[in-house]
Amino acid sequence: MAAVFSFSWPVKTVVLSADAPRRSLPSMNRVLRDELRALWTEPRAPDAPVRVWRDWLLLAAGLLATALEGVFRAEVTWRPFSVLVTVGLCLTTLWRRTRPLEMVLLAFGGGIVLALIDLAAGHARPIGLYAGSVILVLVYALTRWGSGRDIVLGSAVVLALFALSTVLERGPVSDVVGGLSVLTFPGALGAMVRLRSTSRRRELETMRARERESLARELHDTVAHHVSSIVVRAQAGRVLAGADPTSAVQSLAGVEEEGARTLEAMRAMVTALREDGAGVDLAPLPAVAxxxxxxxxxxxxxxxxxxxxxxxxxxxxxxxxxxxxxxxxxxxxxxxxxxxxxxxxxxxxxxxxxxxxxxxxxxxxxxxxxxxxxxxxxxxxxxxxxxxxxxxxxxxxxxxxxxxxxxxxxxxxxxxxxxxxxxxxxxxxxxxxxxxxxxxxxxxxxxxxxxxxxxx
Missing domain, CATH: 3.30.565.10 (Histidine kinase-like ATPase, C-terminal domain)
Structure with a gap:
């Protein structure tokens, strides 16, 4: 039986079969390259709030945990330095939405430097406190608010720290799998929330487009009514111009009045633009009556x-x-x-x-x-x-x-x-x-x- 492997991406799903001709491989590579290029050029999520009250609550909880652990926990490597580093990690959460890549590079890049220091100094325990795990919210913010470029570069740094820590600690496979799950869960959650937000935003854009379509139809009906009246009055004025100049002047005044009303209606709805050129049936507009x-x-x-x-x-x-x-x-x-x-x-x-x-x-x-x-x-x-x-x-x-x-x-x-x-x-x-x-x-x-x- 032929083996089949499936690779699912956000936009396309590519299925490879062991029996497929080799000419399908260049096509698969082209699809993967296009998807990676689309990910790299993905813009940042819009409307990222700078700070809300929960940010200060998270910071206070992190600092409190750091203080308690720094005082009561035994066997802390370079205790004053570890406390100072953990305080810095807590502070990075304040800029996680506005500077997601920079905060990930600072926190996880600094973790790589500390891991190398532990290796060089031969520490039995790594520098830092358990309260430093607050940086997991940076992984969530990276996929929730960062651009595609931010996500790629930041994920590379996060995985580099994880790989280095795995090699240095040499723990069992279960610990490696558990640690990877804990590390990737915030990122997956952030991507899911971002996808849902994007979907809802597109639904809202569709709703606004439909409302503008409705306004454009009403503009069409309003202008058609007034222009028809203008044409009728203008024809009447031309007929009466020679025989009854007074009536002709009244017709011209009516034309002026109808033209002013038409301009007023167009000015009120000029922002409602139609996306298609399909014709519409004329119908009377609903009114207060x-x-x-x-x-x-x-x-x-x-x-x-x-x-x-x-x-x-x-x-x-x-x-x-x-x-x-x-x-x-x-x-x-x-x-x-x-x-x-x-x-x-x-x-x-x-x-x-x-x-x-x-x-x-x-x-x-x-x-x-x-x-x-x-x-x-x-x-x-x-x-x-x-x-x-x-x-x-x-x-x-x-x-x-x-x-x-x-x-x-x-x-x-x-x-x-x-x-x-x-x-x-x-x-x-x-x-x-x-x-x-x-x-x-x-x-x-x-x-x-x-x-x-x-x-x-």
Whole structure:
């Protein structure tokens, strides 16, 4: 029977058979070379937090263990020097995310130097303390936050120290296997967390692309409506120019007004770019007036108490459509996930410059739902689940229009979604605005940490 060997890589799986022609070997080498090149050029993981409170807790625990071991442990080689070295190893954990390769080279490269000193001096016990094992978190940080180049070079140094220690100690095979397992586990865990974070980030990018696609469709419909009106008014003005100049001037004024509205709508959604050139069917955009139909057509779930204040009929199409979508998504979420809710209150207030939307319920949180998902430690709140990014998409839409959207538990019970949009719908994108919104929405139901606070 032919022997078969399988090599699994992150992107491809190559299967070799003992009966395969020798011409397959160059192809395998080419595939392996391409995969290694891809690993080498892999960029660093984005959004690595500099320091969080757990870093100081880890440092304090390491220093405390170092002090206790330095005082109470017997037979420590070069005790003052070993304590000093271990303190330095504990300090390297503070820069493990921002400088993963440098910290690995410093800690494990220094371990190689100490091993050679032990060999030259003939020490019965190696220099250092057991508390120095804190550097295992550096291996995790290397694969979690480092670039492909960092991972390759850092892993080489880590394995070099392990190989040197194995040769010098000459322990049984079981100790070698156990030590290798302990050393590789943090690296494997870091790679797994990184892969999951990358997958979730790609899902978010897909969600944002779909939301921008929806905005682009609405832009298409809005512009088509206004341009059609402009053409009709322009034709009427040309016909009336000779017989009734006054009516012709009125038609030109209408053309000017429609053109201004078209530019306003395009300015509000100019950042929504389509990725394909497929045509779309024209359809009327949902508006604030459709909210009454939305509230009245509900066949099940708690009733919707709708309150609309201000002049909403003159809202620009992008803003009116965004208000409708926010209310629609929020009401759907409350119906699905607010256990025991008796009413869903919707307040829409249109002022002179801002439009405010509040959707709240008085229910209790369900165990989970498809609407809100955790990504790289972020959590929009109680409705966490696998499938949906509804609130994230709405927040993206609000940001594109220059507004904000927040979702979270109410102090007196229930859930609240509140949004504020500029009445003119002109984008006001500022650096850091989206990240601030993510950190605000990243607080959990118990007032927990923001998204960055959960990154290790």
């Amino acid at each position: 459709d909210l009454r139909r939305l509230a009245g057509e509900r066949g099940s779930g708690p009733p919707v108490d709708l309150h609309v204040e201000g002049t909403v009929e003159t809202l620009p199409a992008p803003i009116a459509s965004a208000v409708f979508r926010i209310v629609q998504e929020s009401v759907t979420n409350a119906t699905r996930h607010a256990t025991g809710a008796t009413v869903i209150r919707v307040d829409v207030a249109a002022g002179e410059s801002r439009v405010r939307v509040d959707v709240r319920d008085d229910g209790k949180p369900a165990s989970g739902g498809p609407d809100v998902a955790a990504v790289a430690g972020e959590d929009l709140g109680r409705r966490a689940g696998r499938g949906g990014y509804g609130l994230r998409g709405l927040r993206e839409r609000a940001a594109l229009l220059g507004g904000t959207l927040r979702a979270g538990p109410r102090a007196g019970g229930g859930w609240l979604v509140e949004a504020e949009l500029p009445r003119d719908g002109v984008p006001q994108r500022r650096d850091g605005q989206e990240r601030e919104g993510q950190q605000r929405d990243g607080q959990n139901r118990n007032g927990g940490q923001t998204g960055h606070g959960r990154e290790y």
